[in-house]
Amino acid sequence: MRIAWISNLPENVRSASRRKATDSLAAYTTGVLIPHLMKWDDISIELFHRGEAGTCLDLPVFPYQRLRERHAQHPYDICLYQVEDHPESQWARIACTLMPGITWFHDLYFASHGPEPILNSAWQVTKERFLNGSASWAERGGEFEQVAPIAAREATFCLLPLFSVERDALEYRRAIGGSLAAPFCSEKSPAYFLPLPVRDELFSAAPRDDEVGKRLRIALHSGARIEQRSHQVLQALRVVQPALDFEVHWVVSPDEKSRAEALLEEFDLREGAVTLESELSPTVWAAVLEKSDVAIHPRFYVFGHVQPYVGMSLARGVPVIVTRFGASEELPAELVYQIEPGVEEPKQIAQVLTAISSGDAPHNAVRGQEYAREMYHEGAIATQLVSLLKSTIGSGEYQNACSAWNAFEKSASEDLMKEVSEMLHAEPTLQAPFESEFQKVCNEFGW
Amino acid sequence: MANILLLGVKVPFTTGGQEVLLASLHRELSSRGHLVDTVELPLTVQPKERYLIEAAQWRSLDLTEFGGEKVDLVIATKFPSYYAKHPKKSVWLVHQHRAIYDLYGGRYSDFSDDPRDEQLRAKLVEGDKVVLSEAQYVAGISRNVIHRLEAFNGVKGDVLYPPLSLAGRYYSDTSEPYILSVGRICSIKRVDLMLKALPFIHSFVKLKIVGKADEPGVLDYLHNEIDKHHLWDRVEFVGRVSDEELLSLYARSLGVYYAPHDEDYGYVTLEAMASSKPVITATDSGGVLEFVAHEENGLIVEPTSEKIGLAVNRLVEEDGLADRLGMAGRERLTELGVEQSGWDSIVDGLLSPLQEDSASTSKKAASSS
Numbered sequence: 135m136r137i138a139w140i141s142n143l144p145e146n147v148r149s150a151s152r153r154k155a156t157d158s159l160a161a162y163t164t165g166v167l168i169p170h171l172m173k174w175d176d177i178s179i180e181l182f183h184r185g186e187a188g189t190c191l192d193l194p195v196f197p198y199q200r201l202r203e204r205h206a207q208h209p210y211d212i213c214l215y216q217v218e219d220h221p222e223s224q225w226a227r228i229a230c231t232l233m234p235g236i237t238w239f240h241d242l243y244f245a246s247h248g249p250e251p252i253l254n255s256a257w258q259v260t261k262e263r264f265l266n267g268s269a270s271w272a273e274r275g276g277e278f279e280q281v282a283p284i285a286a287r288e289a290t291f292c293l294l295p296l297f298s299v300e301r302d303a304l305e306y307r308r309a310i311g312g313s314l315a316a317p318f319c320s321e322k323s324p325a326y327f328l329p330l331p332v333r334d335e336l337f338s339a340a341p342r343d344d345e346v347g348k349r350l351r352i353a354l355h356s357g358a359r360i361e362q363r364s365h366q367v368l369q370a371l372r373v374v375q376p377a378l379d380f381e382v383h384w385v386v387s388p389d390e391k392s393r394a395e396a397l398l399e400e401f402d403l404r405e406g407a408v409t410l411e412s413e414l415s416p417t418v419w420a421a422v423l424e425k426s427d428v429a430i431h432p433r434f435y436v437f438g439h440v441q442p443y444v445g446m447s448l449a450r451g452v453p454v455i456v457t458r459f460g461a462s463e464e465l466p467a468e469l470v471y472q473i474e475p476g477v478e479e480p481k482q483i484a485q486v487l488t489a490i491s492s493g494d495a496p497h498n499a500v501r502g503q504e505y506a507r508e509m510y511h512e513g514a515i516a517t518q519l520v521s522l523l524k525s526t527i528g529s530g531e532y533q534n535a536c537s538a539w540n541a542f543e544k545s546a547s548e549d550l551m552k553e554v555s556e557m558l559h560a561e562p563t564l565q566a567p568f569e570s571e572f573q574k575v576c577n578e579f580g581w
Numbered sequence: 582m583a584n585i586l587l588l589g590v591k592v593p594f595t596t597g598g599q600e601v602l603l604a605s606l607h608r609e610l611s612s613r614g615h616l617v618d619t620v621e622l623p624l625t626v627q628p629k630e631r632y633l634i635e636a637a638q639w640r641s642l643d644l645t646e647f648g649g650e651k652v653d654l655v656i657a658t659k660f661p662s663y664y665a666k667h668p669k670k671s672v673w674l675v676h677q678h679r680a681i682y683d684l685y686g687g688r689y690s691d692f693s694d695d696p697r698d699e700q701l702r703a704k705l706v707e708g709d710k711v712v713l714s715e716a717q718y719v720a721g722i723s724r725n726v727i728h729r730l731e732a733f734n735g736v737k738g739d740v741l742y743p744p745l746s747l748a749g750r751y752y753s754d755t756s757e758p759y760i761l762s763v764g765r766i767c768s769i770k771r772v773d774l775m776l777k778a779l780p781f782i783h784s785f786v787k788l789k790i791v792g793k794a795d796e797p798g799v800l801d802y803l804h805n806e807i808d809k810h811h812l813w814d815r816v817e818f819v820g821r822v823s824d825e826e827l828l829s830l831y832a833r834s835l836g837v838y839y840a841p842h843d844e845d846y847g848y849v850t851l852e853a854m855a856s857s858k859p860v861i862t863a864t865d866s867g868g869v870l871e872f873v874a875h876e877e878n879g880l881i882v883e884p885t886s887e888k889i890g891l892a893v894n895r896l897v898e899e900d901g902l903a904d905r906l907g908m909a910g911r912e913r914l915t916e917l918g919v920e921q922s923g924w925d926s927i928v929d930g931l932l933s934p935l936q937e938d939s940a941s942t943s944k945k946a947a948s949s950s
Contacts, residue, residue: 184686187732197732199685202703203710228686232699250688256695272695274628287694546696547704553697554633571641572634579708581633 135527137171138205139164140182140198140229141216147188147195157387157414159240159298159330159439160216160223166331168193170516177520180204184225198229205233211527212236217288224249231257231291234314234539236526238328239295240439242302242309244283254278257287264314264542271549286310293535294526299439299461300327315535326522330442331515336420336449337503350380350491353426353452355419355443356433357386358393363432363457363479368401370483371408378491381407383422387414419443423450428490430483434459434475444470445510451499453490455483469502471495551581582614583653583935586644588662589621595795596821597765598743598848599659599675602722605746606656606673606931609924620644622662629691630701632661632678636708639664656931657716664712669934671718673741673927674726676845681705682733683843689769710734717934720927723846723868741930744923745848747824751855753911754832756903759787759817760861760893761834763827763849764841766803767796771863774886775838776803780810781890783897788838789830791819831856836896836903840884843867851919854878854910859903861892872917878910 142158144165156162164181168191171177181190182198189195196204201213213235217226227248230237247253256272263269272278289295289306293315297303303325312323356362364384371382382403386394391412398408411418423429429447431440434457444462447454448469456462457479458472465472473482489495508514526532558569575581587610589603603619610617622638625631639661644652645668656671657663660678663670680690681702692698713719713730719738721727727738745751764770772790779788794800807816822830831837837853840863847869853860854872860879862869873879880895882888896903914920 186728199682199706199733202699203706225686228694231694232696249686251686251690251692252694255693260694260696271697543696543700547700550630550697550700550704551633554630557628557631558634568638568641572637575637575640576633578640579704579711581704581708 135174135177135212135524136208136210137177137179137523138182138201138210138213138235139168139179140201140213140226142220142222142226143181143183143185143190143195145190147183147186147190156222158220158222159218159442160220160226160238162416162442163216163238163240163298163330165191166333166512167516167519170512171520174520180210182229198225201229202233212523214238214523215292216240217285219244227285227288228252230288234291234293236294236296236523237288237292238298239285239289239302239306240298240330242285242289242297242299242305243436244285247280247283248287252287253280255280255287257291261290261314264538265317267545271546284309290314293532293539294324294326296326296328296522298328298330298441300464301436301461303327314539315531318531318534318538320531328518328522329510329515330439330445331512332442332445332449332506332510333416333420333512336423336446337507337511348379350378350487351425351427352380352382352487353419353422353429353447354382354384355414355429355431356384358390358397361434363434363475364394365397365401366473366479367430367432367483368397368403368408369480370487371403372401373480373484374487375403375407378488380487380491381409383409383411383426385411385414385419385422388412416442416446419446423447423452426450426452428453428455428487430455431462432457432473432483434462436460442510445506448502448506449510451503453486453495453497454502455486466505469498469505551576582616583932584616584650585610585618585932586652586655587617587619588639588655588657588665589619590624590659590662591621592624592626592795595765595793598722598846601746601848602673602675602743603658605743606927609928613928616650624661629680629698632705633701636661636664636705640666640712642666654932654935660709663716664708666712666715670716671931671934672713672716672720672738673931674713674719674721674730674738676726677709677730677733678705679729683729684769689842706734710736718930720930724871725843725868726845739930741927742917742919742923743846743848743927744919745851745855747828747852748855748920750824750828751852752828752832753857753907754829756835757833758785758835758897759789759833760836760838761789761791761830761853761858762838763791763830763852764839766790766792766794766799768799770841771884773803773806774840774863774884774889776806776812776816777810777886778890778893779812779815781887782893784815786835786893786897787815787817789817789819789834791822791827791830793821827852828856831858834858836861836893836907838862838889838893839869840866840889841869842884844869851914851917854907854914855920857904857907857911859896859906859910861889861896863889872913873910874913876906878906878913880906 141164142161144161181193181195182201187196215230215237218240256278259272289310292313306325307323356364429452431444440461454470456470457475471486607617654669655667659675663672684690713736720741721738722743724740727740730736762772836859838861839849844867850869850872860873862873863884875881880892882892
C-alpha cells in the first residue's frame with residue numbers, strides 16, 4: 135500500500151531536528167503514528183507538507199504542490215490528509231480538495247473561511263458539476279457565498295472522512311450529510327471516528343506517589359479566554375488556598391500568555407503558587423504531567439478538542455478533572471471528575487481538589503489507564519488506521535468514487551482546453567497558422 | 582564569438598529587475614565581442630488560461646537562424662521565455678510563475694480550487710519541468726530561486742548573483758531623516774507595511790517611495806492608508822527617477838526599507854549596501870536574507886508595521902547604529918563579488934553550452950586526426 139501522507143510535520147525537514155514546539159495536532163499525530171506504520175512491510179509512505187523537500191522521520195518529504203506530479207509518476211493507493219483549525223494547517227485545507235482521498239479532521243468548525251484562494255471558492259458549483267455532468271462550471275471571476283466557517287467544503291471534497299472527535303462525526307452527518315463519494319456508497323454518509331494517539335511511554339511512567347497531606351501538584355491545561363474556564367479554576371484555588379498546600383503548572387499557548395498573567399494578577403495567585411508554561415504541545419504537557427498529582431482540563435468546546443491531552447492524563451494515571459461539556463461529556467463519569475459549568479464551578483473544583491489532597495476522593499488509576507490504553511494507545515490507533523486504509527482501498531465503493539473523480543478531472547482538463555481554444559479564436563492575430571502550432575505544443579506536453 | 586539571443590518577458594508599461602538584468606547582460610556579452618540581441622514577448626497576466634497560449638508562442642518560435650545568421654545560443658530568463666526551443670539553451674532564471682509554486686495557496690496567487698485551475702496548474706508544472714530540463718545550463722539569480730526550482734521541479738542549477746548595473750557609481754552622503762523604498766509598487770512588495778509603520782516612528786522621519794504601481798488598486802489603497810493615518814506630510818511618491826537621482830536618494834537616506842514577501846533576489850538590497858545604508862527587511866523576505874544579517878548590516882524583523890517602525894526608530898535613536906550597519910553592508914558587498922568583476926563567472930556559466938560544443942569539436946578533430 136503506497137500512501138501519500140499530507141500533513142504538518144513534527145520535525146525540521148532539512149536538519150531532522152525537532153521543530154520549535156507546535157500545538158498542531160496533525161504534526162503531533164504524524165510524529166506518533168508514522169514509526170508504527172513503517173513497521174508494516176507492505177506499506178510505503180511519502181510525506182507532503184508546506185515547505186521544502188528533504189526527509190523527516192526517515193521518509194522522503196516533498197512540497198504538497200508536487201503531490202499530483204508524483205502521483206502521476208507512481209500512483210499512490212491513497213492520499214491521507216490531516217485538517218485542523220490551526221494557522222499552520224491552512225494549506226492543508228486547500229490541498230485536500232484538489233485530489234480527494236481520506237481526510238482526517240481534527241476539527242469540523244473553523245475560526246475563518248480559510249486562506250485567500252478559497253475565500254471565494256465555487257465548491258458548491260463544482261460539486262453540482264461533479265454530481266451532474268451537464269451542470270455548468272463556476273463562472274470565471276464570479277463571487278460565491280460561503281456557508282459558516284464549518285469544514286463543509288473540505289468534508290464534501292473527500293472520499294472518506296475520519297474524525298478524531300466523536301461529536302464531529304455526528305455533526306458531520308447532521309450538518310453536511312455526506313461527501314462526493316455518497317452516490318457510490320451503500321451507507322448514507324460514511325464517517326469514522328479515530329481518536330488521537332497517546333504515546334506508549336506515558337503508560338509506562340512510574341506510578342504516582344499517593345502520599346496524603348503533602349503539597350498537591352496540579353497540572354492545568356487551558357487558555358485564558360472565558361470559555362476555557364481557567365478563571366473558575368483560579369477562583370477555586372483562591373478558595374482552597376489557606377488550607378491546601380498546592381503548586382500549579384499552567385500550560386497555555388504563547389499567544390495567551392499575557393492574558394494568563396493578567397488573570398493571575400487578578401486572582402492574586404502570582405507568588406510562586408502558579409507557574410506558567412507558555413508552550414502548548416503534547417511534549418510540554420507530558421513533561422508537566424511527570425511532576426503532577428492531578429490534571430485539570432476545564433476548557434470546553436462544543437465540537438473541538440480536549441485530546442490528546444486528557445488521554446495523556448488518564449494514561450499517566452493521575453486524577454483528571456474536566457468540565458462536563460462538549461467532547462468531555464463523552465468521557466466515562468467513573469474515570470474523570472466532571473464539573474458542571476455554572477456558578478457552582480469553583481466550589482466543585484475546590485471540593486475535588488481538597489478530597490484528592492486528603493485521600494478521600496475515589497480514584498482508580500489502573501482503570502483510567504486501561505481505558506486510555508484501549509482508546510488512545512499509539513499502537514492501537516496505528517493498527518486501526520492501517521486496517522481502515524486497507525479496507526477502504528479494497529472496497530469497490532472507494533474505487534468507484536476514485537474513478538469518478540478521475541473522469542471529472544479529465545473533463546475539467548478538456549473544458550479548460552476548450553476555453554483556451556476559444557481565446558485563440560477570439561484573437562485574429564493568433565488564428566491559423568498559430569492554431570496548428572498551438573496544437574503541436576499541446577501534443578508535445580500532453581496538454 | 583557567438584550569436585546570442587536573450588529571451589525576456591515584458592509586461593507592457595512596467596519595469597522591474599528583469600529589464601535591468603537583460604540590459605546588463607546584453608552590455609556585458611557585447612563588450613566581450615559577441616553578437617547579441619534581445620527577444621521579448623508581452624505577457625498578459627489575465628485571464629490566466631492564456632498562459633498556455635503564451636507558453637506555446639515561445640515554444641513555436643523558430644530561433645535557430647535569422648537572415649542567414651545562425652543563432653548559437655539562447656539565454657532564457659523568466660516564465661514563459663524558457664519554453665523556447667533551441668539546440669543550445671541556457672536559463673538564467675529570474676523566477677518561474679510563482680503563483681503555481683511557492684505562492685500557491687496564499688494571498689498572492691490567483692489560482693483557486695476550481696478543478697480547471699488545478700488542471701491548468703498541473704499542465705504548466707509539467708511543461709516547466711520538460712522545458713527547464715532540456716536546457717544545457719541552468720542557473721538562478723539567487724539561492725532562493727534555485728531552492729524553489731529544485732523543490733518544486735526537481736531541477737538543479739547554479740547560483741549566479743546578478744551584479745549591480747550601476748556598480749562603481751554608488752556613494753554615501755550625510756543622512757537625511759527619510760527612509761527610502763524602491764521598487765515596483767504592488768502588494769507582494771509590501772510597501773504598505775512601511776507606510777503603516779510611520780505612526781510608530783518619530784514624526785520627523787519621512788518615507789520616500791521610488792517606483793511605479795503595477796497592480797490595480799494598490800495606489801488607492803496606499804492613499805487611503807495615508808488619509809487614515811494623517812500621513813500627508815510624511816510620504817512622498819517620487820515615481821520613476823533617473824540613475825543619478827536614484828544614487829542620490831540612496832546616498833542621503835537614513836536607511837532603506839525592502840521587505841517583500843519571499844523576494845527572488847532584490848537589487849534594492851545590494852544597492853542599499855553599495856550606498857553604505859542599512860537595510861530593514863522581514864523574516865520572510867526570501868532572497869534578501871541571503872545578504873542581510875541581523876544587527877550586522879541591517880535589521881530583520883517580523884513583517885508587521887509595528888516591528889518595522891521600532892526598527893526604524895532604532896536607526897534614529899541608537900547613536901552610530903545606521904552608520905555601523907551601512908559600512909558593514911558595504912564590506913559584505915565586496916565579499917559577495919556582485920560588483921562589476923562578478924560578470925566573468927556569469928558569462929562563463931551561461932556560455933558553457935558553447936564551450937561543450939567547442940570541446941566536442943576539438944575532441945572530434947583530435948580523434949579524426
